[in-house]
Amino acid sequence: MTQTSPSVTGREKAVDALRELILRGDFPAGARLGEMELATRLGVSRTPVREALTRLAAEGLVELVPNRGARVSKWSVEELEGVFELRTALEPKLTALAVPKARPEDVEELDRLALRMVEVGSPGPEQDLDALVPLNREFHGRLVALAHHPALAGALASAVHAPIVLRNFHTYDETSLRRSLAHHVEIVAAVRAGDPEWARAVMTAHIRNARAVMVRAAREQENP
Amino acid sequence: MTQTSPSVTGREKAVDALRELILRGDFPAGARLGEMELATRLGVSRTPVREALTRLAAEGLVELVPNRGARVSKWSVEELEGVFELRTALEPKLTALAVPKARPEDVEELDRLALRMVEVGSPGPEQDLDALVPLNREFHGRLVALAHHPALAGALASAVHAPIVLRNFHTYDETSLRRSLAHHVEIVAAVRAGDPEWARAVMTAHIRNARAVMVRAAREQENP
DNA sequence: CGAAGCCAGATTGTGTGCAATCTAGGCCGA
DNA sequence: TCGGCCTAGATTGCACACAATCTGGCTTCG
Numbered sequence: 184m185t186q187t188s189p190s191v192t193g194r195e196k197a198v199d200a201l202r203e204l205i206l207r208g209d210f211p212a213g214a215r216l217g218e219m220e221l222a223t224r225l226g227v228s229r230t231p232v233r234e235a236l237t238r239l240a241a242e243g244l245v246e247l248v249p250n251r252g253a254r255v256s257k258w259s260v261e262e263l264e265g266v267f268e269l270r271t272a273l274e275p276k277l278t279a280l281a282v283p284k285a286r287p288e289d290v291e292e293l294d295r296l297a298l299r300m301v302e303v304g305s306p307g308p309e310q311d312l313d314a315l316v317p318l319n320r321e322f323h324g325r326l327v328a329l330a331h332h333p334a335l336a337g338a339l340a341s342a343v344h345a346p347i348v349l350r351n352f353h354t355y356d357e358t359s360l361r362r363s364l365a366h367h368v369e370i371v372a373a374v375r376a377g378d379p380e381w382a383r384a385v386m387t388a389h390i391r392n393a394r395a396v397m398v399r400a401a402r403e404q405e406n407p
Numbered sequence: 408m409t410q411t412s413p414s415v416t417g418r419e420k421a422v423d424a425l426r427e428l429i430l431r432g433d434f435p436a437g438a439r440l441g442e443m444e445l446a447t448r449l450g451v452s453r454t455p456v457r458e459a460l461t462r463l464a465a466e467g468l469v470e471l472v473p474n475r476g477a478r479v480s481k482w483s484v485e486e487l488e489g490v491f492e493l494r495t496a497l498e499p500k501l502t503a504l505a506v507p508k509a510r511p512e513d514v515e516e517l518d519r520l521a522l523r524m525v526e527v528g529s530p531g532p533e534q535d536l537d538a539l540v541p542l543n544r545e546f547h548g549r550l551v552a553l554a555h556h557p558a559l560a561g562a563l564a565s566a567v568h569a570p571i572v573l574r575n576f577h578t579y580d581e582t583s584l585r586r587s588l589a590h591h592v593e594i595v596a597a598v599r600a601g602d603p604e605w606a607r608a609v610m611t612a613h614i615r616n617a618r619a620v621m622v623r624a625a626r627e628q629e630n631p
Numbered sequence: 632c633g634a635a636g637c638c639a640g641a642t643t644g645t646g647t648g649c650a651a652t653c654t655a656g657g658c659c660g661a
Numbered sequence: 662t663c664g665g666c667c668t669a670g671a672t673t674g675c676a677c678a679c680a681a682t683c684t685g686g687c688t689t690c691g
Binding site (some may be wrong): 416417418451452453455456473474475476 | 663673674675676677682683684
Binding site for chain 1 (some may be wrong): 643645646650653654
Protein backbone atom coordinates (compact mmCIF):
# COMPACT_ATOMS: atom_id res chain seq x y z
CA MET A 184 0.00 0.00 0.00
CA THR A 185 1.63 3.15 -1.21
CA GLN A 186 1.09 6.48 0.43
CA THR A 187 -1.02 8.95 -1.50
CA SER A 188 1.14 11.63 -3.05
CA PRO A 189 1.57 15.13 -1.62
CA SER A 190 -1.46 17.37 -1.38
CA VAL A 191 -1.98 19.61 -4.34
CA THR A 192 -5.67 19.25 -4.93
CA GLY A 193 -8.21 21.22 -3.00
CA ARG A 194 -9.57 18.06 -1.50
CA GLU A 195 -6.26 17.11 0.08
CA LYS A 196 -5.84 20.63 1.36
CA ALA A 197 -9.32 20.46 2.81
CA VAL A 198 -8.55 17.12 4.44
CA ASP A 199 -5.37 18.42 6.04
CA ALA A 200 -6.89 21.72 7.10
CA LEU A 201 -9.94 20.09 8.59
CA ARG A 202 -7.97 17.40 10.37
CA GLU A 203 -5.71 20.02 11.83
CA LEU A 204 -8.69 22.08 12.98
CA ILE A 205 -10.20 19.07 14.71
CA LEU A 206 -6.95 17.87 16.27
CA ARG A 207 -6.19 21.38 17.51
CA GLY A 208 -9.57 21.39 19.15
CA ASP A 209 -11.21 24.24 17.27
CA PHE A 210 -14.30 22.05 17.13
CA PRO A 211 -15.45 20.40 20.35
CA ALA A 212 -16.23 16.68 20.26
CA GLY A 213 -19.75 16.14 19.00
CA ALA A 214 -19.85 19.48 17.22
CA ARG A 215 -21.85 19.62 14.05
CA LEU A 216 -19.86 20.12 10.86
CA GLY A 217 -22.06 21.74 8.24
CA GLU A 218 -20.83 21.36 4.69
CA MET A 219 -21.64 24.93 3.72
CA GLU A 220 -20.07 26.31 6.89
CA LEU A 221 -16.82 24.44 6.27
CA ALA A 222 -16.85 25.31 2.59
CA THR A 223 -16.96 29.04 3.26
CA ARG A 224 -14.45 28.71 6.09
CA LEU A 225 -11.97 26.87 3.85
CA GLY A 226 -12.74 28.96 0.81
CA VAL A 227 -13.85 26.12 -1.47
CA SER A 228 -17.15 24.69 -2.60
CA ARG A 229 -19.08 21.87 -0.97
CA THR A 230 -17.65 19.16 -3.21
CA PRO A 231 -14.09 18.97 -1.83
CA VAL A 232 -15.48 19.45 1.66
CA ARG A 233 -17.73 16.42 1.23
CA GLU A 234 -14.80 14.33 0.08
CA ALA A 235 -12.70 15.54 2.97
CA LEU A 236 -15.47 14.53 5.36
CA THR A 237 -15.76 11.04 3.86
CA ARG A 238 -12.03 10.63 4.23
CA LEU A 239 -11.91 11.85 7.81
CA ALA A 240 -14.85 9.59 8.57
CA ALA A 241 -12.82 6.65 7.30
CA GLU A 242 -10.02 7.75 9.62
CA GLY A 243 -12.49 7.82 12.46
CA LEU A 244 -12.16 11.51 13.22
CA VAL A 245 -15.72 12.38 12.28
CA GLU A 246 -18.98 10.49 12.20
CA LEU A 247 -21.13 10.59 9.11
CA VAL A 248 -24.85 9.97 9.39
CA PRO A 249 -26.77 9.77 6.10
CA ASN A 250 -28.90 12.83 5.47
CA ARG A 251 -27.90 14.26 8.81
CA GLY A 252 -24.41 15.43 8.19
CA ALA A 253 -21.11 15.09 9.99
CA ARG A 254 -20.13 15.51 13.62
CA VAL A 255 -16.78 15.33 15.38
CA SER A 256 -16.50 11.80 16.79
CA LYS A 257 -17.17 11.25 20.46
CA TRP A 258 -15.54 8.37 22.27
CA SER A 259 -17.08 6.34 25.02
CA VAL A 260 -14.92 5.04 27.85
CA GLU A 261 -15.04 1.55 26.35
CA GLU A 262 -13.96 2.81 22.95
CA LEU A 263 -11.17 4.82 24.52
CA GLU A 264 -9.93 1.77 26.37
CA GLY A 265 -10.02 -0.18 23.13
CA VAL A 266 -7.95 2.46 21.43
CA PHE A 267 -5.32 2.24 24.15
CA GLU A 268 -5.20 -1.53 23.80
CA LEU A 269 -4.53 -1.00 20.14
CA ARG A 270 -1.75 1.44 20.91
CA THR A 271 -0.33 -1.03 23.41
CA ALA A 272 -0.27 -3.69 20.74
CA LEU A 273 1.41 -1.56 18.10
CA GLU A 274 3.40 1.37 19.39
CA PRO A 275 5.91 -0.54 21.55
CA LYS A 276 6.63 -2.79 18.60
CA LEU A 277 7.18 0.21 16.35
CA THR A 278 9.45 1.75 18.97
CA ALA A 279 11.56 -1.37 19.10
CA LEU A 280 11.80 -1.38 15.32
CA ALA A 281 12.89 2.25 15.35
CA VAL A 282 15.88 1.68 17.63
CA PRO A 283 18.30 0.04 15.15
CA LYS A 284 17.27 2.46 12.41
CA ALA A 285 17.92 5.65 14.38
CA ARG A 286 20.96 7.59 13.25
CA PRO A 287 22.84 9.86 15.67
CA GLU A 288 21.09 12.97 14.35
CA ASP A 289 17.72 11.30 14.87
CA VAL A 290 18.62 10.57 18.45
CA GLU A 291 19.70 14.18 18.96
CA GLU A 292 16.40 15.44 17.58
CA LEU A 293 14.41 13.11 19.85
CA ASP A 294 16.55 14.19 22.77
CA ARG A 295 15.92 17.84 22.00
CA LEU A 296 12.17 17.22 21.89
CA ALA A 297 12.11 15.20 25.10
CA LEU A 298 14.12 17.80 27.02
CA ARG A 299 12.03 20.65 25.67
CA MET A 300 8.92 18.86 26.88
CA VAL A 301 10.42 18.53 30.35
CA GLU A 302 11.13 22.28 30.29
CA VAL A 303 7.69 23.48 29.30
CA GLY A 304 5.96 20.74 31.30
CA SER A 305 7.63 21.32 34.65
CA PRO A 306 5.71 23.31 37.25
CA GLY A 307 6.70 26.93 37.55
CA PRO A 308 6.24 30.19 35.69
CA GLU A 309 7.58 28.64 32.48
CA GLN A 310 4.98 25.86 32.44
CA ASP A 311 2.89 25.79 29.25
CA LEU A 312 0.76 22.68 29.03
CA ASP A 313 -0.66 23.64 25.65
CA ALA A 314 2.79 23.72 24.12
CA LEU A 315 3.18 20.06 25.05
CA VAL A 316 0.62 18.88 22.52
CA PRO A 317 2.53 19.60 19.30
CA LEU A 318 5.82 18.54 20.88
CA ASN A 319 4.28 15.26 21.96
CA ARG A 320 2.82 14.62 18.53
CA GLU A 321 6.18 15.31 16.94
CA PHE A 322 8.06 13.05 19.35
CA HIS A 323 5.79 10.08 18.78
CA GLY A 324 5.54 10.84 15.08
CA ARG A 325 9.31 10.83 14.59
CA LEU A 326 9.69 7.63 16.53
CA VAL A 327 7.03 5.93 14.40
CA ALA A 328 8.53 7.26 11.19
CA LEU A 329 11.93 5.83 12.12
CA ALA A 330 10.48 2.32 12.18
CA HIS A 331 9.84 2.51 8.42
CA HIS A 332 6.81 0.28 8.74
CA PRO A 333 3.84 1.72 6.82
CA ALA A 334 1.39 -1.05 7.66
CA LEU A 335 1.84 -0.85 11.43
CA ALA A 336 2.12 2.93 11.33
CA GLY A 337 -1.08 3.27 9.34
CA ALA A 338 -2.99 1.07 11.74
CA LEU A 339 -1.63 3.06 14.65
CA ALA A 340 -2.57 6.40 13.12
CA SER A 341 -6.28 5.84 13.60
CA ALA A 342 -5.56 5.07 17.23
CA VAL A 343 -3.53 8.15 18.04
CA HIS A 344 -6.03 10.39 16.30
CA ALA A 345 -8.76 8.98 18.44
CA PRO A 346 -8.42 10.34 21.96
CA ILE A 347 -8.72 13.89 20.77
CA VAL A 348 -11.52 14.40 23.21
CA LEU A 349 -8.80 14.79 25.77
CA ARG A 350 -6.30 16.41 23.54
CA ASN A 351 -4.70 18.51 26.20
CA PHE A 352 -2.37 17.82 29.06
CA HIS A 353 -4.47 19.68 31.59
CA THR A 354 -6.10 16.44 32.68
CA TYR A 355 -2.78 15.00 33.83
CA ASP A 356 -2.15 15.14 37.56
CA GLU A 357 1.35 16.29 38.38
CA THR A 358 2.73 12.85 39.19
CA SER A 359 1.48 11.27 35.98
CA LEU A 360 2.76 14.18 33.93
CA ARG A 361 6.26 14.01 35.43
CA ARG A 362 6.23 10.27 34.81
CA SER A 363 5.13 10.75 31.21
CA LEU A 364 7.83 13.29 30.47
CA ALA A 365 10.44 11.08 32.13
CA HIS A 366 9.34 8.23 29.88
CA HIS A 367 10.20 10.30 26.83
CA VAL A 368 13.67 10.98 28.16
CA GLU A 369 14.16 7.32 29.06
CA ILE A 370 13.05 6.20 25.61
CA VAL A 371 15.70 8.44 24.09
CA ALA A 372 18.24 6.85 26.41
CA ALA A 373 17.17 3.39 25.28
CA VAL A 374 17.40 4.39 21.63
CA ARG A 375 20.85 5.87 22.20
CA ALA A 376 21.92 2.67 23.94
CA GLY A 377 20.63 0.67 20.97
CA ASP A 378 18.43 -1.46 23.21
CA PRO A 379 15.08 -2.20 21.50
CA GLU A 380 13.68 -4.16 24.44
CA TRP A 381 14.35 -1.32 26.84
CA ALA A 382 12.65 1.13 24.48
CA ARG A 383 9.71 -1.20 23.99
CA ALA A 384 9.21 -1.64 27.71
CA VAL A 385 9.27 2.06 28.47
CA MET A 386 6.88 2.80 25.61
CA THR A 387 4.48 0.20 26.98
CA ALA A 388 4.63 1.83 30.38
CA HIS A 389 4.20 5.23 28.77
CA ILE A 390 1.00 4.19 27.03
CA ARG A 391 -0.45 2.48 30.07
CA ASN A 392 0.25 5.58 32.14
CA ALA A 393 -1.54 7.71 29.57
CA ARG A 394 -4.38 5.20 29.47
CA ALA A 395 -4.91 5.49 33.20
CA VAL A 396 -5.08 9.28 33.03
CA MET A 397 -7.36 9.41 29.99
CA VAL A 398 -9.76 6.76 31.15
CA ARG A 399 -10.14 8.43 34.55
CA ALA A 400 -10.78 11.79 32.88
CA ALA A 401 -13.27 10.29 30.44
CA ARG A 402 -15.15 8.61 33.27
CA GLU A 403 -15.41 11.88 35.16
CA GLN A 404 -16.62 13.55 32.01
CA GLU A 405 -19.32 10.94 31.50
CA ASN A 406 -20.48 10.93 35.15
CA PRO A 407 -19.75 14.42 36.44
CA MET B 408 -15.92 5.72 17.47
CA THR B 409 -19.37 4.66 16.48
CA GLN B 410 -20.08 2.61 13.42
CA THR B 411 -21.66 4.49 10.56
CA SER B 412 -25.31 3.54 10.19
CA PRO B 413 -26.58 0.99 7.65
CA SER B 414 -26.15 1.73 3.99
CA VAL B 415 -29.11 3.40 2.41
CA THR B 416 -27.43 6.14 0.46
CA GLY B 417 -26.04 5.56 -2.99
CA ARG B 418 -22.58 6.28 -1.74
CA GLU B 419 -22.63 3.47 0.80
CA LYS B 420 -24.04 1.13 -1.78
CA ALA B 421 -21.26 2.13 -4.14
CA VAL B 422 -18.66 1.56 -1.42
CA ASP B 423 -19.96 -1.91 -0.62
CA ALA B 424 -20.44 -2.91 -4.24
CA LEU B 425 -17.02 -1.71 -5.28
CA ARG B 426 -15.28 -3.26 -2.30
CA GLU B 427 -16.97 -6.56 -3.07
CA LEU B 428 -15.96 -6.35 -6.73
CA ILE B 429 -12.35 -5.77 -5.80
CA LEU B 430 -12.22 -8.41 -3.08
CA ARG B 431 -13.86 -10.93 -5.39
CA GLY B 432 -11.15 -10.22 -7.89
CA ASP B 433 -13.21 -8.80 -10.72
CA PHE B 434 -10.50 -6.19 -11.08
CA PRO B 435 -6.89 -7.37 -11.17
CA ALA B 436 -4.39 -5.63 -8.90
CA GLY B 437 -3.15 -2.48 -10.53
CA ALA B 438 -6.21 -2.18 -12.74
CA ARG B 439 -7.32 1.30 -13.57
CA LEU B 440 -10.65 2.34 -12.08
CA GLY B 441 -12.21 5.02 -14.26
CA GLU B 442 -14.89 7.06 -12.55
CA MET B 443 -17.19 7.09 -15.54
CA GLU B 444 -16.77 3.36 -16.11
CA LEU B 445 -17.65 2.55 -12.50
CA ALA B 446 -20.51 5.03 -12.53
CA THR B 447 -22.22 3.36 -15.49
CA ARG B 448 -21.46 -0.08 -14.10
CA LEU B 449 -23.02 0.74 -10.75
CA GLY B 450 -25.84 2.77 -12.26
CA VAL B 451 -25.10 6.04 -10.43
CA SER B 452 -23.35 9.26 -11.30
CA ARG B 453 -19.71 10.07 -10.77
CA THR B 454 -20.28 11.84 -7.47
CA PRO B 455 -21.03 8.82 -5.26
CA VAL B 456 -18.37 6.85 -7.11
CA ARG B 457 -15.76 9.46 -6.25
CA GLU B 458 -16.75 9.33 -2.59
CA ALA B 459 -16.61 5.55 -2.64
CA LEU B 460 -13.11 5.72 -4.09
CA THR B 461 -11.89 8.14 -1.43
CA ARG B 462 -13.24 5.84 1.22
CA LEU B 463 -11.72 2.70 -0.26
CA ALA B 464 -8.45 4.58 -0.62
CA ALA B 465 -8.53 5.26 3.10
CA GLU B 466 -9.09 1.55 3.64
CA GLY B 467 -6.07 0.86 1.47
CA LEU B 468 -7.90 -1.08 -1.20
CA VAL B 469 -7.27 1.44 -3.96
CA GLU B 470 -4.60 4.01 -4.63
CA LEU B 471 -5.58 7.54 -5.50
CA VAL B 472 -3.20 9.72 -7.47
CA PRO B 473 -4.31 13.33 -7.98
CA ASN B 474 -5.42 14.04 -11.52
CA ARG B 475 -4.53 10.52 -12.53
CA GLY B 476 -7.36 8.54 -11.08
CA ALA B 477 -7.66 5.40 -9.02
CA ARG B 478 -6.05 1.98 -9.34
CA VAL B 479 -6.47 -1.22 -7.37
CA SER B 480 -3.62 -1.26 -4.85
CA LYS B 481 -0.59 -3.38 -5.56
CA TRP B 482 1.49 -4.70 -2.73
CA SER B 483 5.22 -5.17 -2.77
CA VAL B 484 6.76 -8.09 -0.90
CA GLU B 485 7.89 -5.72 1.86
CA GLU B 486 4.43 -4.26 2.22
CA LEU B 487 2.92 -7.72 2.25
CA GLU B 488 5.29 -8.79 5.01
CA GLY B 489 4.35 -5.68 6.95
CA VAL B 490 0.70 -6.53 6.62
CA PHE B 491 1.31 -9.99 8.02
CA GLU B 492 3.20 -8.53 10.94
CA LEU B 493 0.19 -6.38 11.63
CA ARG B 494 -2.09 -9.40 11.48
CA THR B 495 0.27 -11.25 13.79
CA ALA B 496 0.08 -8.40 16.26
CA LEU B 497 -3.71 -8.14 16.25
CA GLU B 498 -5.56 -11.24 15.14
CA PRO B 499 -4.26 -13.66 17.80
CA LYS B 500 -5.23 -11.13 20.46
CA LEU B 501 -8.71 -10.80 18.97
CA THR B 502 -9.01 -14.57 18.85
CA ALA B 503 -8.13 -14.86 22.52
CA LEU B 504 -10.71 -12.19 23.34
CA ALA B 505 -13.34 -14.06 21.36
CA VAL B 506 -12.98 -17.30 23.32
CA PRO B 507 -14.81 -16.32 26.53
CA LYS B 508 -17.51 -14.52 24.55
CA ALA B 509 -18.41 -17.42 22.27
CA ARG B 510 -21.79 -19.00 23.00
CA PRO B 511 -22.44 -22.64 22.09
CA GLU B 512 -24.26 -21.67 18.90
CA ASP B 513 -21.29 -19.54 17.86
CA VAL B 514 -18.98 -22.49 18.36
CA GLU B 515 -21.27 -24.70 16.30
CA GLU B 516 -21.28 -22.19 13.47
CA LEU B 517 -17.49 -21.91 13.50
CA ASP B 518 -17.28 -25.69 13.58
CA ARG B 519 -19.59 -25.97 10.61
CA LEU B 520 -17.45 -23.49 8.65
CA ALA B 521 -14.17 -25.17 9.53
CA LEU B 522 -15.43 -28.62 8.57
CA ARG B 523 -16.94 -27.34 5.36
CA MET B 524 -13.58 -25.84 4.44
CA VAL B 525 -11.88 -29.17 5.04
CA GLU B 526 -14.44 -30.78 2.74
CA VAL B 527 -14.10 -28.45 -0.20
CA GLY B 528 -10.37 -28.02 0.36
CA SER B 529 -9.35 -31.67 0.42
CA PRO B 530 -7.89 -33.17 -2.75
CA GLY B 531 -10.31 -35.14 -4.85
CA PRO B 532 -13.19 -34.59 -7.23
CA GLU B 533 -15.00 -32.46 -4.65
CA GLN B 534 -12.14 -30.00 -4.28
CA ASP B 535 -13.13 -26.39 -5.02
CA LEU B 536 -10.42 -23.95 -4.06
CA ASP B 537 -12.46 -20.92 -5.09
CA ALA B 538 -15.21 -21.83 -2.63
CA LEU B 539 -12.66 -21.53 0.17
CA VAL B 540 -12.36 -17.76 -0.18
CA PRO B 541 -15.81 -16.73 1.11
CA LEU B 542 -15.77 -19.47 3.74
CA ASN B 543 -12.40 -18.28 4.98
CA ARG B 544 -13.56 -14.67 5.12
CA GLU B 545 -16.62 -15.70 7.06
CA PHE B 546 -14.68 -17.82 9.53
CA HIS B 547 -12.20 -15.09 10.36
CA GLY B 548 -14.92 -12.47 10.29
CA ARG B 549 -17.08 -14.29 12.82
CA LEU B 550 -14.14 -14.87 15.10
CA VAL B 551 -13.22 -11.18 14.99
CA ALA B 552 -16.82 -10.13 15.55
CA LEU B 553 -17.03 -12.30 18.65
CA ALA B 554 -14.24 -10.35 20.29
CA HIS B 555 -16.48 -7.24 20.39
CA HIS B 556 -13.50 -4.97 20.02
CA PRO B 557 -14.14 -2.30 17.37
CA ALA B 558 -10.78 -0.57 17.67
CA LEU B 559 -8.67 -3.68 17.15
CA ALA B 560 -11.07 -5.05 14.56
CA GLY B 561 -11.00 -1.84 12.59
CA ALA B 562 -7.23 -1.76 12.56
CA LEU B 563 -7.15 -5.37 11.46
CA ALA B 564 -9.62 -4.84 8.64
CA SER B 565 -7.16 -2.89 6.54
CA ALA B 566 -4.70 -5.73 6.99
CA VAL B 567 -6.98 -8.53 5.90
CA HIS B 568 -8.20 -6.54 2.93
CA ALA B 569 -4.66 -6.04 1.82
CA PRO B 570 -3.29 -9.26 0.39
CA ILE B 571 -5.98 -9.41 -2.26
CA VAL B 572 -3.28 -9.76 -4.86
CA LEU B 573 -3.24 -13.38 -3.82
CA ARG B 574 -6.86 -13.69 -2.98
CA ASN B 575 -7.15 -17.29 -4.00
CA PHE B 576 -6.02 -20.52 -2.48
CA HIS B 577 -4.44 -21.80 -5.66
CA THR B 578 -1.05 -20.58 -4.52
CA TYR B 579 -1.09 -22.89 -1.50
CA ASP B 580 0.92 -26.07 -1.85
CA GLU B 581 -0.91 -29.10 -0.57
CA THR B 582 0.93 -29.35 2.72
CA SER B 583 0.39 -25.71 3.65
CA LEU B 584 -3.26 -25.92 2.67
CA ARG B 585 -3.92 -29.01 4.82
CA ARG B 586 -2.13 -27.28 7.67
CA SER B 587 -4.17 -24.13 7.24
CA LEU B 588 -7.47 -26.00 7.23
CA ALA B 589 -6.40 -28.02 10.25
CA HIS B 590 -5.64 -24.76 12.06
CA HIS B 591 -9.25 -23.70 11.63
CA VAL B 592 -10.49 -26.93 13.12
CA GLU B 593 -8.03 -26.66 15.99
CA ILE B 594 -9.06 -23.08 16.70
CA VAL B 595 -12.64 -24.24 17.04
CA ALA B 596 -11.46 -26.93 19.46
CA ALA B 597 -9.65 -24.32 21.52
CA VAL B 598 -12.71 -22.06 21.58
CA ARG B 599 -14.90 -24.99 22.62
CA ALA B 600 -12.44 -25.83 25.37
CA GLY B 601 -12.54 -22.23 26.54
CA ASP B 602 -8.78 -21.90 26.29
CA PRO B 603 -7.82 -18.43 24.99
CA GLU B 604 -4.08 -19.13 25.01
CA TRP B 605 -4.53 -22.24 22.92
CA ALA B 606 -6.64 -20.32 20.41
CA ARG B 607 -4.17 -17.47 20.31
CA ALA B 608 -1.25 -19.79 19.67
CA VAL B 609 -2.95 -21.64 16.83
CA MET B 610 -4.06 -18.37 15.24
CA THR B 611 -0.48 -17.11 15.37
CA ALA B 612 0.71 -20.26 13.67
CA HIS B 613 -2.12 -19.96 11.15
CA ILE B 614 -1.06 -16.46 10.16
CA ARG B 615 2.62 -17.28 9.96
CA ASN B 616 1.81 -20.28 7.74
CA ALA B 617 -0.22 -18.03 5.45
CA ARG B 618 2.56 -15.49 5.49
CA ALA B 619 5.09 -18.03 4.29
CA VAL B 620 2.85 -19.05 1.40
CA MET B 621 1.93 -15.54 0.36
CA VAL B 622 5.41 -14.10 0.57
CA ARG B 623 6.81 -16.95 -1.49
CA ALA B 624 4.09 -16.47 -4.11
CA ALA B 625 4.59 -12.72 -4.18
CA ARG B 626 8.32 -13.16 -4.65
CA GLU B 627 7.77 -15.47 -7.57
CA GLN B 628 5.34 -12.99 -9.04
CA GLU B 629 7.86 -10.17 -8.76
CA ASN B 630 10.79 -12.20 -10.15
CA PRO B 631 9.27 -14.75 -12.50
C1' DC C 632 17.23 8.69 -37.29
C1' DG C 633 16.39 10.36 -32.63
C1' DA C 634 14.59 13.60 -29.38
C1' DA C 635 12.17 17.50 -27.77
C1' DG C 636 7.95 20.15 -28.13
C1' DC C 637 3.20 20.39 -28.92
C1' DC C 638 -1.62 19.42 -29.75
C1' DA C 639 -6.00 16.73 -29.27
C1' DG C 640 -8.65 13.55 -26.78
C1' DA C 641 -9.74 11.81 -22.50
C1' DT C 642 -10.14 12.05 -17.52
C1' DT C 643 -10.25 14.16 -13.19
C1' DG C 644 -11.31 18.40 -10.04
C1' DT C 645 -14.67 21.72 -8.77
C1' DG C 646 -18.79 24.49 -8.68
C1' DT C 647 -23.70 24.71 -8.75
C1' DG C 648 -28.72 23.40 -9.27
C1' DC C 649 -32.41 20.53 -8.02
C1' DA C 650 -34.70 16.69 -5.60
C1' DA C 651 -35.02 14.09 -1.28
C1' DT C 652 -34.75 14.05 3.53
C1' DC C 653 -34.56 15.78 8.11
C1' DT C 654 -35.51 19.28 12.00
C1' DA C 655 -38.08 22.58 14.38
C1' DG C 656 -41.94 25.12 15.36
C1' DG C 657 -46.74 25.99 15.31
C1' DC C 658 -51.47 24.25 15.09
C1' DC C 659 -55.26 21.46 16.24
C1' DG C 660 -57.74 18.24 18.96
C1' DA C 661 -58.49 15.68 23.26
C1' DT D 662 -52.39 21.97 29.21
C1' DC D 663 -50.35 18.29 26.77
C1' DG D 664 -49.54 15.32 22.88
C1' DG D 665 -49.58 14.25 18.05
C1' DC D 666 -49.60 15.98 13.27
C1' DC D 667 -48.24 18.90 9.72
C1' DT D 668 -45.91 22.38 7.26
C1' DA D 669 -41.71 25.46 6.24
C1' DG D 670 -36.97 26.08 6.34
C1' DA D 671 -32.65 24.21 6.12
C1' DT D 672 -29.38 20.66 4.83
C1' DT D 673 -27.72 16.78 2.56
C1' DG D 674 -27.56 13.53 -1.76
C1' DC D 675 -27.02 13.33 -6.43
C1' DA D 676 -26.42 14.73 -11.13
C1' DC D 677 -24.47 17.48 -14.49
C1' DA D 678 -21.56 21.20 -16.66
C1' DC D 679 -17.35 23.43 -17.13
C1' DA D 680 -12.38 24.17 -16.09
C1' DA D 681 -7.84 22.11 -15.14
C1' DT D 682 -4.69 18.52 -15.92
C1' DC D 683 -2.71 14.44 -17.89
C1' DT D 684 -1.59 10.88 -21.71
C1' DG D 685 -0.08 9.54 -26.02
C1' DG D 686 0.95 10.31 -30.62
C1' DC D 687 2.48 13.47 -34.07
C1' DT D 688 5.27 16.95 -35.99
C1' DT D 689 9.45 19.29 -36.49
C1' DC D 690 14.12 20.29 -35.92
C1' DG D 691 18.94 19.04 -35.07
